[in-house]
Amino acid sequence: MALIEVKNLVKQFDDKIVLKGVNLELNEGQVKVIMGPSGCGKSTLLRCLNLLVQPTSGQIIFRGEEITRPGVDVRRLRRNIGFVFQHFALYSHLNVQDNVTLGLRKIRKMSAREATDKAFHELERVGMFDHRNKYPAQLSGGQKQRAAIVRALAMDPVVMFLDEPTSSLDPEMAREVVSVINKLYLENVTMLCVTHDAFLAKYISDSIIFLDEGVVLEEDIAERLFYDHPNPRIREFYLSVVDLK
Amino acid sequence: MTGMDPFLHDLIVFSPQILAGLKNTVVLMAIISLTGFFGGIAVFYLELNGNKICRKMTERYISFFIGTPLLVHLFLMYYGLPQLGIHISPLAVSVIGFTLNVSAYNARYLMTAYNGLDQMELEAARAQGFTPAETFRSITLPQVLRLSVPSLTNQVIQNLKDTSVAFLIQYQDFFAQVQEIAATNFEFFKAYMMAGLVYLTLVSVIVVAARGLEKRIALPGF
Numbered sequence: 331m332a333l334i335e336v337k338n339l340v341k342q343f344d345d346k347i348v349l350k351g352v353n354l355e356l357n358e359g360q361v362k363v364i365m366g367p368s369g370c371g372k373s374t375l376l377r378c379l380n381l382l383v384q385p386t387s388g389q390i391i392f393r394g395e396e397i398t399r400p401g402v403d404v405r406r407l408r409r410n411i412g413f414v415f416q417h418f419a420l421y422s423h424l425n426v427q428d429n430v431t432l433g434l435r436k437i438r439k440m441s442a443r444e445a446t447d448k449a450f451h452e453l454e455r456v457g458m459f460d461h462r463n464k465y466p467a468q469l470s471g472g473q474k475q476r477a478a479i480v481r482a483l484a485m486d487p488v489v490m491f492l493d494e495p496t497s498s499l500d501p502e503m504a505r506e507v508v509s510v511i512n513k514l515y516l517e518n519v520t521m522l523c524v525t526h527d528a529f530l531a532k533y534i535s536d537s538i539i540f541l542d543e544g545v546v547l548e549e550d551i552a553e554r555l556f557y558d559h560p561n562p563r564i565r566e567f568y569l570s571v572v573d574l575k
Numbered sequence: 576m577t578g579m580d581p582f583l584h585d586l587i588v589f590s591p592q593i594l595a596g597l598k599n600t601v602v603l604m605a606i607i608s609l610t611g612f613f614g615g616i617a618v619f620y621l622e623l624n625g626n627k628i629c630r631k632m633t634e635r636y637i638s639f640f641i642g643t644p645l646l647v648h649l650f651l652m653y654y655g656l657p658q659l660g661i662h663i664s665p666l667a668v669s670v671i672g673f674t675l676n677v678s679a680y681n682a683r684y685l686m687t688a689y690n691g692l693d694q695m696e697l698e699a700a701r702a703q704g705f706t707p708a709e710t711f712r713s714i715t716l717p718q719v720l721r722l723s724v725p726s727l728t729n730q731v732i733q734n735l736k737d738t739s740v741a742f743l744i745q746y747q748d749f750f751a752q753v754q755e756i757a758a759t760n761f762e763f764f765k766a767y768m769m770a771g772l773v774y775l776t777l778v779s780v781i782v783v784a785a786r787g788l789e790k791r792i793a794l795p796g797f
Binding site for chain 2: 419433
């Protein structure tokens with residue numbers, strides 16, 4: 331059974347249909363990357379999957395439970411999904427350690443001691459331990475994103491959603507974040523990642539979903555998608571974004 | 576006491592009443608600053624997280640109390656309500672009237688600060704599984720309060736100055752005692768200059784405390 335199964339998902343904002351019947355599956359331990367041109371619905375799809383955005387129609391099945399039916403426990407669902415945002419979204423009044431422990435204490439109901447131990451362990455995992463007392467305004471972009479990844483990871487989610495995790499970083503900082511995500515990939519953390527970054531997509535994905543105008547046009551491994559794909563729309567897109575020398 | 580300035584002489588004679596009035600002023604200011612602070616937070620919470628009707632009502636409440644003079648509320652309660660058989664003491668009228676007024680202003684300050692918050696942080700909290708109440712307590716309120724310190728402390732200063740209108744509903748505050756001295760010796764200039772200096776001294780204490788608080792809660796990196 332797939333961890334996440336999406337069937338014919340539609341999302342309409344006023345008169346604009348952003349998702350036009352998306353189907354996808356994600357299994358436990360798998361990492362899939364969603365790519366596609368700007369405005370094709372990638373981020374909307376990710377937000378629909380944890381119900382930050384309410385889908386218009388279609389089905390989302392998470393661990394065998396249909397979460398698009400009325401009366402679903404949205405908070406329970408979200409507690410199982412770690413979400414990493416493009417612009418980090420760290421709580422700016424809390425230092426790195428407190429950003430990580432807040433959810434552990436309030437949501438996972440851990441004691442302060444347990445939460446701190448867990449935070450230390452996770453911060454070590456991504457090389458952020460030495461920055462634990464810094465506030466978001468004192469961190470570089472790469473450090474902020476690593477802290478945001480730790481915050482999500484510390485909650486022991488079933489799956490991690492990453493929404494353009496490297497888009498607002500310069501290349502050097504982006505590499506820093508890619509190496510952390512790659513480490514999670516090697517540790518078999520289940521992930522669904524939206525990105526424009528072909529380098530990230532290649533090094534962390536089991537397969538890539540190509541989304542265009544609200545529909546899944548293709549799903550394949552990076553090598554087959556990136557180079558000389560028979561579909562001209564896909565070929566054209568990757569010619570513009572791929573530089574993997 | 577021969578040769579002593581008559582005003583100074585009256586000041587010494589009236590000093591027990593003046594000190595009692597000063598105490599009443601400080602007590603009223605402290606009470607309304609506290610009740611107005613918590614009232615403001617409550618109204619702000621309802622405006623953010625209440626249902627549609629609740630949000631509409633809080634918006635009207637704020638507009639009404641910001642849009643009408645405080646003195647009208649105080650007179651309405653102190654002189655108007657007895658005609659309906661409801662009698663309330665000057666202190667109670669002052670506390671209720673000021674609290675309703677100050678809460679409206681404070682709620683507006685908090686809402687202004689809220690509009691400057693990074694909304695992504697609130698989305699991150701939702702994505703993490705926080706309830707609206709938990710998000711308010713742990714993320715929204717600490718940030719909004721920090722951003723609002725200058726406005727909220729200015730409101731405390733305003734509260735102190737506004738307590739001087741309470742003498743119009745027979746509350747025996749500092750200004751009421753100053754009026755009494757002035758009416759006794761007709762030294763209006765000296766009496767009101769003295770009142771001004773006392774208020775300025777109290778305001779200076781609040782300003783120093785407020786700046787200290789601002790420094791204390793400033794975040795590194797900002």
